[in-house]
Amino acid sequence: MNIEQHMRFFELAAVRFRQELDNLSELDSALGDGDHGASMLKGFSMIWEKISQQTYQDIGTLWMDAGKILMKEVGGTCGPLFATILIKGGFSARGAQDTDAGRLAEMLHAGSEGVQTLGKASPGDKTMVDALAPAARAMDEAAGAGAGLEDALCCAVRAARDGAAATKDMLASRGRGRYQAENAIGHVDPGAVSVCILLESLYEASKTA
Numbered sequence: 001m002n003i004e005q006h007m008r009f010f011e012l013a014a015v016r017f018r019q020e021l022d023n024l025s026e027l028d029s030a031l032g033d034g035d036h037g038a039s040m041l042k043g044f045s046m047i048w049e050k051i052s053q054q055t056y057q058d059i060g061t062l063w064m065d066a067g068k069i070l071m072k073e074v075g076g077t078c079g080p081l082f083a084t085i086l087i088k089g090g091f092s093a094r095g096a097q098d099t100d101a102g103r104l105a106e107m108l109h110a111g112s113e114g115v116q117t118l119g120k121a122s123p124g125d126k127t128m129v130d131a132l133a134p135a136a137r138a139m140d141e142a143a144g145a146g147a148g149l150e151d152a153l154c155c156a157v158r159a160a161r162d163g164a165a166a167t168k169d170m171l172a173s174r175g176r177g178r179y180q181a182e183n184a185i186g187h188v189d190p191g192a193v194s195v196c197i198l199l200e201s202l203y204e205a206s207k208t209a
Contacts, residue, residue, distance in 0.1 A: 001059075001098060001099045001104070001149060001205065001206050002097065002098045003056055003057075003058070003059055003062065003097060003098075005205050005206060005208055006059050006062055006063070006099070006205070007051065007052070007056070007062065008205040008208050009201055009202050009205035010044065010047050010048050010051060010066055011048050011052070012201040012204050012205055013044045013047075013048075013197065013198055013201040014041075014044040014045045014047065014048040016197045016200065016201050017037070017040045017041040017044050017045070017194075017197060018041055018045070020037065020193075020197060021037040021038065021041050022037070023037070023193075024036050024037030024040065024190050024193060024194065025037040025038065027187065027188055027189075027190040027193060028190040030187040031187055031189065031190065032190075035076075036078060036190040036191065036194070037190070039074045039075075039076065039078045039079065040074075040078070040082070040194050040197075042073060042074060043069075043070045043073050043074040043078075043079060043082070044070070046069055046070075046073045047066045047069045047070060047073075050065075050069055051065060051066060051069075057097070058093075058094065058095050058096055058097055059090070059093045059096045059097065059098070059099060060090045060091065060092070060093040060094030060095060060096055061090065061094070062090065063086045063087070063089050063090025063093060063107070064086065064087050064090035064091060064094075065090075066086045066090070067083040067084070067085070067086030067087035067090060068083070068087065070082055070083040070086060071083035071087075077119070078191070080118065081115050081118060081119055081128065081191070082128075082194070082198075084111065084114040084115050084118050085111035085112075085114070085115060085132070085198075086111070087114070088110040088111045088113070088114035089107035089108065089110050089111040090107070091110065092106050092107050092109075092110040093106075093107050099149070100143075100149055101139070101142065101143035101147055101148060101149045101151075101152035101153075102143045102144075104139065104143075104149065104152070104153070104202075105136070105139040105140040105142075105143040105144075105152065108132075108135060108136040108139050108140075108156065109136045109139075109140060111132070111136070112129070112132045112133050112135075112136040115128065115129060115132060116129055116133070123163075124170065125170075126167045126170035126171065126189050127167075127189055127191055127192065128189065128191030128192050128194065128195050130163045130164065130166060130167050130170070130189065130192050131159075131160040131161075131163040131164040131167075131189075131191075131192035131193075131195035131196055132160070132163075132192075132195045133163070134159040134160065134162065134163040135156040135157070135159045135160035135163070135195065135199055136156070137159070138152075138155040138156050138158070138159035139152050139153065139155065139156040139159075141155070142155040142156070149206055150203070150206050150207060153199070153202060153203040153206055154203060156199055156203075157196070157199045157200055157203050160192075160195055160196045160199050161196050163192060164188060164189065164192035164193050164195065164196050165188065167188050167189040167192050168185075168186060168187065168188045169185060169186075170185070170189075171185060
Protein backbone atom coordinates (compact mmCIF):
# COMPACT_ATOMS: atom_id res chain seq x y z
CA MET A 1 0.00 0.00 0.00
CA ASN A 2 1.32 3.41 -0.94
CA ILE A 3 0.69 6.74 0.78
CA GLU A 4 -2.38 7.46 -1.36
CA GLN A 5 -3.94 4.15 -0.35
CA HIS A 6 -3.29 4.89 3.30
CA MET A 7 -4.96 8.26 2.84
CA ARG A 8 -7.88 6.40 1.28
CA PHE A 9 -8.03 4.19 4.37
CA PHE A 10 -8.77 7.17 6.60
CA GLU A 11 -11.36 8.49 4.17
CA LEU A 12 -13.12 5.10 4.06
CA ALA A 13 -13.00 4.79 7.85
CA ALA A 14 -14.79 8.13 8.24
CA VAL A 15 -17.48 6.96 5.81
CA ARG A 16 -17.89 3.60 7.54
CA PHE A 17 -18.22 5.13 11.00
CA ARG A 18 -20.99 7.34 9.67
CA GLN A 19 -22.74 4.28 8.23
CA GLU A 20 -22.33 2.32 11.46
CA LEU A 21 -23.22 5.15 13.84
CA ASP A 22 -26.59 3.76 14.91
CA ASN A 23 -25.28 0.23 15.31
CA LEU A 24 -22.32 1.31 17.43
CA SER A 25 -24.52 3.59 19.53
CA GLU A 26 -26.94 0.74 20.18
CA LEU A 27 -24.13 -1.63 21.15
CA ASP A 28 -22.61 0.94 23.49
CA SER A 29 -25.96 1.74 25.09
CA ALA A 30 -26.01 -1.82 26.45
CA LEU A 31 -22.58 -1.50 28.05
CA GLY A 32 -21.88 2.22 28.47
CA ASP A 33 -23.44 5.60 27.83
CA GLY A 34 -24.12 5.11 24.13
CA ASP A 35 -21.60 7.64 22.79
CA HIS A 36 -19.04 5.31 21.25
CA GLY A 37 -20.40 5.61 17.72
CA ALA A 38 -20.59 9.39 17.90
CA SER A 39 -17.04 9.56 19.29
CA MET A 40 -15.59 7.39 16.53
CA LEU A 41 -17.46 9.31 13.85
CA LYS A 42 -16.31 12.65 15.23
CA GLY A 43 -12.72 11.50 15.53
CA PHE A 44 -12.30 9.94 12.11
CA SER A 45 -14.26 12.67 10.36
CA MET A 46 -11.88 15.21 11.87
CA ILE A 47 -8.88 13.07 10.91
CA TRP A 48 -9.98 13.02 7.28
CA GLU A 49 -10.84 16.71 7.26
CA LYS A 50 -7.38 17.65 8.46
CA ILE A 51 -5.11 15.15 6.71
CA SER A 52 -6.86 15.65 3.37
CA GLN A 53 -5.49 19.19 3.38
CA GLN A 54 -1.92 18.01 3.86
CA THR A 55 0.74 16.33 1.74
CA TYR A 56 2.61 13.46 3.37
CA GLN A 57 5.99 12.06 2.42
CA ASP A 58 5.80 8.92 4.52
CA ILE A 59 3.16 6.62 5.98
CA GLY A 60 4.49 6.77 9.51
CA THR A 61 3.97 10.52 9.76
CA LEU A 62 0.49 10.20 8.29
CA TRP A 63 -0.59 7.62 10.87
CA MET A 64 1.00 9.47 13.77
CA ASP A 65 -0.65 12.74 12.76
CA ALA A 66 -3.99 10.93 12.53
CA GLY A 67 -3.47 9.51 16.00
CA LYS A 68 -2.66 12.92 17.45
CA ILE A 69 -5.82 14.37 15.90
CA LEU A 70 -7.89 11.56 17.35
CA MET A 71 -6.29 12.02 20.76
CA LYS A 72 -7.17 15.72 20.70
CA GLU A 73 -10.71 15.39 19.37
CA VAL A 74 -12.02 12.39 21.32
CA GLY A 75 -11.85 12.16 25.09
CA GLY A 76 -12.63 9.42 27.56
CA THR A 77 -10.91 6.08 27.04
CA CYS A 78 -12.02 5.65 23.43
CA GLY A 79 -9.87 8.40 21.94
CA PRO A 80 -6.54 7.55 23.59
CA LEU A 81 -6.89 3.82 22.93
CA PHE A 82 -7.69 4.11 19.24
CA ALA A 83 -5.15 6.91 18.90
CA THR A 84 -2.56 4.51 20.30
CA ILE A 85 -3.18 2.10 17.42
CA LEU A 86 -2.38 4.87 14.96
CA ILE A 87 0.52 6.45 16.82
CA LYS A 88 2.31 3.20 17.68
CA GLY A 89 1.60 1.79 14.23
CA GLY A 90 2.84 4.97 12.61
CA PHE A 91 6.00 5.01 14.70
CA SER A 92 6.87 1.54 13.45
CA ALA A 93 6.39 2.75 9.84
CA ARG A 94 8.28 6.02 10.13
CA GLY A 95 10.04 6.84 6.87
CA ALA A 96 8.15 4.21 4.85
CA GLN A 97 6.56 5.22 1.56
CA ASP A 98 4.76 1.91 1.10
CA THR A 99 3.78 -1.08 3.20
CA ASP A 100 3.82 -4.75 2.33
CA ALA A 101 2.17 -7.48 4.41
CA GLY A 102 5.14 -7.75 6.74
CA ARG A 103 5.36 -4.03 7.46
CA LEU A 104 1.62 -3.71 8.03
CA ALA A 105 1.74 -6.72 10.36
CA GLU A 106 4.42 -4.87 12.35
CA MET A 107 2.20 -1.79 12.49
CA LEU A 108 -0.81 -3.74 13.76
CA HIS A 109 1.31 -5.60 16.29
CA ALA A 110 2.76 -2.33 17.61
CA GLY A 111 -0.73 -0.87 17.89
CA SER A 112 -2.05 -3.95 19.67
CA GLU A 113 0.81 -3.98 22.15
CA GLY A 114 0.33 -0.29 22.83
CA VAL A 115 -3.39 -0.67 23.49
CA GLN A 116 -2.86 -3.59 25.83
CA THR A 117 -0.25 -1.66 27.78
CA LEU A 118 -2.31 1.52 28.01
CA GLY A 119 -5.63 -0.15 28.74
CA LYS A 120 -4.17 -2.96 30.85
CA ALA A 121 -6.44 -5.35 28.95
CA SER A 122 -5.78 -8.82 27.60
CA PRO A 123 -7.67 -11.10 25.24
CA GLY A 124 -10.73 -12.42 27.03
CA ASP A 125 -11.47 -9.20 28.95
CA LYS A 126 -14.30 -8.22 26.56
CA THR A 127 -12.64 -5.18 25.02
CA MET A 128 -11.32 -3.99 21.67
CA VAL A 129 -8.25 -6.15 22.35
CA ASP A 130 -10.35 -9.24 21.63
CA ALA A 131 -10.54 -8.13 17.99
CA LEU A 132 -7.22 -6.32 17.68
CA ALA A 133 -4.84 -8.92 19.12
CA PRO A 134 -6.12 -11.84 17.00
CA ALA A 135 -6.08 -9.63 13.91
CA ALA A 136 -2.45 -8.63 14.49
CA ARG A 137 -1.51 -12.26 15.08
CA ALA A 138 -3.35 -13.44 11.96
CA MET A 139 -1.71 -10.72 9.86
CA ASP A 140 1.70 -11.68 11.17
CA GLU A 141 1.16 -15.39 10.54
CA ALA A 142 -0.14 -14.77 7.02
CA ALA A 143 2.76 -12.48 6.19
CA GLY A 144 5.20 -15.01 7.59
CA ALA A 145 3.70 -17.68 5.35
CA GLY A 146 4.31 -15.50 2.31
CA ALA A 147 0.80 -14.15 1.77
CA GLY A 148 0.36 -10.94 -0.18
CA LEU A 149 -0.96 -7.78 1.41
CA GLU A 150 -4.61 -8.21 0.45
CA ASP A 151 -4.71 -11.87 1.49
CA ALA A 152 -2.99 -11.11 4.80
CA LEU A 153 -5.41 -8.27 5.49
CA CYS A 154 -8.32 -10.56 4.67
CA CYS A 155 -7.03 -12.97 7.33
CA ALA A 156 -6.76 -10.10 9.80
CA VAL A 157 -10.34 -8.99 9.09
CA ARG A 158 -11.69 -12.51 9.62
CA ALA A 159 -9.79 -12.86 12.88
CA ALA A 160 -11.07 -9.48 14.10
CA ARG A 161 -14.66 -10.36 13.24
CA ASP A 162 -14.39 -13.70 15.04
CA GLY A 163 -12.80 -12.00 18.04
CA ALA A 164 -15.48 -9.32 18.18
CA ALA A 165 -18.28 -11.88 17.92
CA ALA A 166 -16.73 -13.87 20.78
CA THR A 167 -17.07 -10.90 23.14
CA LYS A 168 -20.82 -11.46 23.19
CA ASP A 169 -20.50 -14.37 25.61
CA MET A 170 -17.72 -12.90 27.74
CA LEU A 171 -17.95 -11.52 31.24
CA ALA A 172 -16.22 -8.13 31.10
CA SER A 173 -13.29 -7.54 33.41
CA ARG A 174 -12.05 -4.37 31.68
CA GLY A 175 -13.71 -1.54 29.81
CA ARG A 176 -17.17 -0.13 30.37
CA GLY A 177 -18.78 -3.54 30.35
CA ARG A 178 -17.26 -4.45 33.71
CA TYR A 179 -19.71 -2.11 35.44
CA GLN A 180 -22.58 -4.14 34.05
CA ALA A 181 -21.22 -7.39 35.51
CA GLU A 182 -23.25 -10.38 34.23
CA ASN A 183 -25.66 -8.03 32.45
CA ALA A 184 -22.91 -7.45 29.89
CA ILE A 185 -23.12 -11.08 28.76
CA GLY A 186 -25.04 -11.31 25.51
CA HIS A 187 -23.76 -7.99 24.17
CA VAL A 188 -20.89 -7.50 21.73
CA ASP A 189 -18.21 -5.00 22.73
CA PRO A 190 -18.52 -1.86 20.56
CA GLY A 191 -14.79 -1.16 20.65
CA ALA A 192 -14.12 -4.58 19.14
CA VAL A 193 -16.61 -3.80 16.38
CA SER A 194 -14.83 -0.51 15.70
CA VAL A 195 -11.57 -2.40 15.29
CA CYS A 196 -13.31 -4.51 12.64
CA ILE A 197 -14.47 -1.36 10.87
CA LEU A 198 -10.93 -0.01 10.77
CA LEU A 199 -9.47 -3.23 9.41
CA GLU A 200 -12.23 -3.57 6.84
CA SER A 201 -11.52 -0.01 5.71
CA LEU A 202 -7.81 -0.80 5.49
CA TYR A 203 -8.56 -3.90 3.42
CA GLU A 204 -10.81 -1.95 1.04
CA ALA A 205 -8.18 0.77 0.68
CA SER A 206 -5.56 -1.84 -0.21
CA LYS A 207 -7.62 -2.81 -3.26
CA THR A 208 -7.79 0.72 -4.68
CA ALA A 209 -5.48 1.72 -7.50
